Amino acid sequence: MLNTVSTLPPEAGASNAPGTSLNQFGIIYFGNDWSGENRTSSHHIAERLAQRTRVLYIDTPGLRAPKASGRDLRKLFWKVLAAVRKPRAIGAQMWHISTPQIPFRRLPLVRQLNFAVGRFLVRRALRTLRFEKTISWFAVPHPGILAGRFDETLIVYYCIDDYAALPDVDAARVARMDDNLTRSADQVFVASARLIASKRTLSPSAVHAPHGVDLALFQRASDPSCPVADGARNLKHPVIGFYGLIEAWIDLDLIAFLAEQKPEWTFLLIGRLAVDPGRLPTLPNVQFAGPQPYTSLPNWAKAFDVAIIPYRPTRQVMNSNPLKLREYLATGKPVVAVSAPEIDQFADYVHIARSPEEFLGCIEDALANDSAADRARRIEAVAGMSWEVRMQKVVEIVESKIRQKESSLPK
Numbered sequence: 013m014l015n016t017v018s019t020l021p022p023e024a025g026a027s028n029a030p031g032t033s034l035n036q037f038g039i040i041y042f043g044n045d046w047s048g049e050n051r052t053s054s055h056h057i058a059e060r061l062a063q064r065t066r067v068l069y070i071d072t073p074g075l076r077a078p079k080a081s082g083r084d085l086r087k088l089f090w091k092v093l094a095a096v097r098k099p100r101a102i103g104a105q106m107w108h109i110s111t112p113q114i115p116f117r118r119l120p121l122v123r124q125l126n127f128a129v130g131r132f133l134v135r136r137a138l139r140t141l142r143f144e145k146t147i148s149w150f151a152v153p154h155p156g157i158l159a160g161r162f163d164e165t166l167i168v169y170y171c172i173d174d175y176a177a178l179p180d181v182d183a184a185r186v187a188r189m190d191d192n193l194t195r196s197a198d199q200v201f202v203a204s205a206r207l208i209a210s211k212r213t214l215s216p217s218a219v220h221a222p223h224g225v226d227l228a229l230f231q232r233a234s235d236p237s238c239p240v241a242d243g244a245r246n247l248k249h250p251v252i253g254f255y256g257l258i259e260a261w262i263d264l265d266l267i268a269f270l271a272e273q274k275p276e277w278t279f280l281l282i283g284r285l286a287v288d289p290g291r292l293p294t295l296p297n298v299q300f301a302g303p304q305p306y307t308s309l310p311n312w313a314k315a316f317d318v319a320i321i322p323y324r325p326t327r328q329v330m331n332s333n334p335l336k337l338r339e340y341l342a343t344g345k346p347v348v349a350v351s352a353p354e355i356d357q358f359a360d361y362v363h364i365a366r367s368p369e370e371f372l373g374c375i376e377d378a379l380a381n382d383s384a385a386d387r388a389r390r391i392e393a394v395a396g397m398s399w400e401v402r403m404q405k406v407v408e409i410v411e412s413k414i415r416q417k418e419s420s421l422p423k
Contacts (some may be wrong), residue, residue, distance in 0.1 A: 038143030156193030
């Protein structure tokens, strides 16, 4: 399976019929926070679409209600401030707006107000940018109430997570929003193979579209000329590294166990700390580097002797398709991970552990037995999985779907 570029069905986009190309449409893209600390699939997909056509990237408020924390209040303030501005260019063919929403979406009046404000802001941006023929593209489910409200030719839902399983969300409400958008979309893509069956009961268009990887960026970590990030240059080796959002799905107890068992190792954790770190800050061999620019991650990974994926076995993790797995492999570094369906598919290239003791043993094995040939095999494993390759298949399917819709219209 890993030798194929995708599980997307080739017949779905194989038509070479003339007359329909994505660049004939402006894309109304509803995604994660553009300025968020983590670069997610939402960002990667939008950037590849913008290489083909014009994209209006719309920040949509988080699935969870904001907390009374300083960070959440600051974000809410800046989102409200950004909403009054006209679209801001963030690329040659991409513009950005925000659609802040009032919390307490359970209340009917609040839902109606949020809908009206969101529709007004998007329509205003479309007039400013002179988007005419459009496609609505959703990477998140909660703005799905706006699907079909802009006279768009096509509605695409690219489901990249089991949203109802995320921490701190109203699971039942999010599941309803996710299901409603799946039903209303003309084309559904699903990043996780585990979610395909349930999506197809709601939309026969659903196809598996695994994540890609920014190969050119992460392969830099294997280049001898790539410098180690300043913050990792003087760390004691071996360095056991992780980068990503440190949230409820990260097993901090596992990391503490490893750090206590191996005080001579350094555990380097890169990313925003969004949960109570427990006893980790008291361990002298655990280093928190905080969030770092996405383009600097290969410089941090350069310092890793082993990269780790220490997830908890939650429903969200079992239904996820970890983006960082492919990024780690593209660096060539040894990878130790917990068992999960999408991770297990890479068992020939990743050390997979099913207990803390196994995790420790896998790291020891990776440190003792890695070779240049192993590093080359890991990079080769993801060589056909670039975002460019993934998105080519996706775009072919979307263009085919547009042709089908246009051919069904009365002459």
